[in-house]
Amino acid sequence: MAGIEEFLKERQEQGLLRKLKPASLRLGGKIYFENKEYVDLSSNDYLGLSAHPELKKAAIAATGKFGVASCASRLLSGDSELFQELEDTVAKFKGKEAGLVFNSGYQANVGIISSLFTGGDCIFSDRLNHASIIDGILLSQAKIFRFQHNDPGHLELLLKKERAKFKNALIITESIFSMDGDRAPLKELVGLKEKYNCQIMVDEAHATGVFGENGSGLVEEEGLSARIDLIMGTFSKALAGFGAYLATSRSIVDYLVNTCRSFIYSTALPPAVIAGNLASLKLIQDEPYRRKKLLSMAKMLRDKLQEKGFCVKGASQIIPLILGDNLRAVEFAKKVQEQGYWALPVRPPTVPAGQARLRLSLSYDHNQETLNKLIDVLSTIRI
Ligand SMILES: Cc1ncc(COP(=O)(O)O)c(C=O)c1O
Numbered sequence: 001m002a003g004i005e006e007f008l009k010e011r012q013e014q015g016l017l018r019k020l021k022p023a024s025l026r027l028g029g030k031i032y033f034e035n036k037e038y039v040d041l042s043s044n045d046y047l048g049l050s051a052h053p054e055l056k057k058a059a060i061a062a063t064g065k066f067g068v069a070s071c072a073s074r075l076l077s078g079d080s081e082l083f084q085e086l087e088d089t090v091a092k093f094k095g096k097e098a099g100l101v102f103n104s105g106y107q108a109n110v111g112i113i114s115s116l117f118t119g120g121d122c123i124f125s126d127r128l129n130h131a132s133i134i135d136g137i138l139l140s141q142a143k144i145f146r147f148q149h150n151d152p153g154h155l156e157l158l159l160k161k162e163r164a165k166f167k168n169a170l171i172i173t174e175s176i177f178s179m180d181g182d183r184a185p186l187k188e189l190v191g192l193k194e195k196y197n198c199q200i201m202v203d204e205a206h207a208t209g210v211f212g213e214n215g216s217g218l219v220e221e222e223g224l225s226a227r228i229d230l231i232m233g234t235f236s237k238a239l240a241g242f243g244a245y246l247a248t249s250r251s252i253v254d255y256l257v258n259t260c261r262s263f264i265y266s267t268a269l270p271p272a273v274i275a276g277n278l279a280s281l282k283l284i285q286d287e288p289y290r291r292k293k294l295l296s297m298a299k300m301l302r303d304k305l306q307e308k309g310f311c312v313k314g315a316s317q318i319i320p321l322i323l324g325d326n327l328r329a330v331e332f333a334k335k336v337q338e339q340g341y342w343a344l345p346v347r348p349p350t351v352p353a354g355q356a357r358l359r360l361s362l363s364y365d366h367n368q369e370t371l372n373k374l375i376d377v378l379s380t381i382r383i
Pocket residue numbers: 104105106107109130132174178203205206234235236243244
């Protein structure tokens with residue numbers, strides 16, 4: 001407990017101190033703080049499903065029938081036919097043999113990686129992978145090798161040098177990166193996994209619902225489902241639900257049910273959440289126009305910002321505006337917020353040092369006019 005005051009002071013001085021900020025309402029692409037309305041550029045509700053009547057209906061019906069809680073962990077008595085249905089639906093949606101639901105994406109990554117890999121194994125992890133992946137690797141005690149972001153050449157150098165020294169090996173990446181909004185070179189990574197006798201795990205948290213003909217994700221879009229061992233994703237982003245899933249082989253699911261501590265030692269998600277997730281998976285198939293509009297707005301915004309000379313990254317609904325310095329990012333965000341747009345600065349350690357940014361996260365609920373005004377706002381800020 002020592003050093004707390006010093007830590008807080010140092011973080012404050014560096015512009016890195018984070019604080020909670022309760023919203024009074026978040027709805028339809030808008031967010032409200034103390035009754036002031038902002039265009040919400042900070043949510044993961046990419047498809048604008050969070051207030052969809054079908055999802056509300058499903059959650060209310062499940063609550064009416066089953067009550068508000070699952071009352072136990074899955075292996076005790078918290079399991080239900082709803083979970084079974086969701087897991088079968090996820091497996092089909094992802095083109096794999098079996099599915100397993102987790103209580104959150106964080107718990108999924110931590111639990112899956114630490115159950116399947118151990119000391120004596122090695123894990124090759126993209127340098128920008130999410131904290132939950134890094135924590136899962138640390139917990140597994142496997143040796144970690146971090147390859148340069150989206151760089152199969154660097155990964156191959158590491159594989160050549162290190163792979164043979166370890167028993168099992170995993171290559172792990174996000175498919176759409178949460179803070180950079182760019183796409184992993186999945187085909188090349190799969191080629192390397194096959195060449196060097198590894199397994200591969202892909203985190204589709206930000207791709208599910210947005211990419212692929214059926215909205216299943218980037219793995220589907222690239223036709224790679226059969227060649228990827230472990231496809232993980234969340235219900236908490238575009239699907240506007242909660243919890244996460246793994247799609248994989250039946251034997252891996254059976255193994256995790258017996259060994260994965262974050263799965264075993266936690267109360268099962270409530271029925272309303274499971275029913276909402278099921279309804280959301282159906283909507284993804286029934287309303288493909290949502291993802292089409294989202295991606296076309298994102299392309300327009302990215303192209304126009306690039307034309308205006310902004311340093312913009314990514315190839316998805318997540319558009320980071322790289323600003324560099326932490327305090328500059330904080331000041332820039334403040335000015336954007338004063339103009340009625342709720343976009344947040346993202347700073348280290350979430351992103352590498354020197355790459356503080358404003359993360360613009362688009363939603364189906366936005367429109368062309370709002371985004372044109374945003375471009376004007378961003379263009380007039382001088383810091
Ligand atoms: C790539 C990635 N994986 C996993 C997670 C964790 O998911 P959840 O929010 O469901 O815990 C996130 C969420 O921020 C994420 O961005």
